[in-house]
Amino acid sequence: MRWRSYVAVGDSFTEGLDDAYPDGSFRGWADLVATRLAAEAGPDFRYANLAIRGRTFPNVVAEQVPAALAMKPDLVSFAAGGNDVLRRTFDPDDLVGRFDEVVGRLRADGADVVLFRFADVMARLPGxxxxxxxxxxxxxxxxxxxxxxxxxxxxxYADDTYLNPMLWSTDRLHLSPAGHRRVAGQVLAGLGLGCDEEWLLVPPNPAPTPWLSARTADLRWAGQHLAPWIKRRLTGRSSGDTLAPKRPSLAPLILTDPVDPAGG
Structure with a gap:
């Protein structure tokens, strides 16, 4: 087996919001990928997930990348920048230059690296x-x-399936459990591995919503999700300010998840 250690780096996308375990903690696509890698590699496999919701690109680079490099993993997934594009301080030239630099550092240290072109979420969001x-x-x-x-x-981004709202949670920004399974399947396909075919299945598109019901849902979404996000921006706070990584160091992965990691 090629990969005996895997470190996931990033923000809420990689932390696993909103794909909950029974205890309320978050699983997400990275945990699913790790279960497949562990099933292939055996008991020597180690996994760390350093991602924390709300982290901007500079936060990820300063806090998580050095920790990932110190672990010297065989495989790193790096997904950052999604929170930055939502902020008025977004500096595209700086982010693009630093993105290339960071990936170069990860590759130079010998790790295989997985990167993501983000799905199109803007059809459901303002701005x-x-x-x-x-x-x-x-x-x-x-x-x-x-x-x-x-x-x-x-x-x-090239997968129009992500235009299906059933792949997204009620906040319209984070993936649903079905969305995380699909991402995990696509990561494993990119790595040349298989997964349960059900991971790639997509729920049917919901029936069209009547205009008045849709506007009511928009108002409810704005009160529950948009307003708190704006308040955090105005006060300089983040949803992840008090959180630590869910798997801060490389450790064995106990395969107790009911989702079949190997497929078939």
Whole structure:
């Protein structure tokens, strides 16, 4: 087996929001990928997940990348920048340059690296005119960086399946359990491994919502999700300020998850 250690680096996307274990903690695509790698590698496999929700690209680079490099893993997944494109301080030139530098450091240390072009979430969120070009710029930079450094690219943006709202949670920003399973399947495919075919199955699109019901849902979403997000931005706070990584060091993965990691 090629990979006996895996470190996941990033923000809420990699932490696993909103794919909950029975105890309320979050699983997500990275845990699912780790279960498949562990099933293949055996008891020597080690996994760490350093991702914390709300982290911006500079936070990830300063806090998580040095820790990941110190662990000297065989495989690293790196997904950052999604929170940055939502902020008025977004500096595309700085982020693109630093993205390439960070991936170069990870590759130079001998690790295989997985990168992501982010799925299109803006169809369900306000600010599309401002944010969508930033996402396109970031995705283009990720693709170019992956090619330049020989990283594995998982192109979620090219998959129109993610336009299905059933792959997203009620906050319209984070993946649902079905969305996380699909991402895990695509990561494993990029690594040349298989998974349970059900991971790639997509729930049917919901029936069209009547106009009044849709506007009521929008207002409810704004009160439950948008308003708290705006308040955090105004007060300089983050949803992950008091949190630590869920798997801060490389450790064995106990395969107790009911989802079949090997498939078939």
């Amino acid at each position: 599309q005119r401002l944010i969508a070009p930033r996402v396109a710029l970031l995705n283009r930079a990720v693709g170019e960086t992956a090619e330049r450094h020989g990283a594995t690219l998982v192109d979620l």
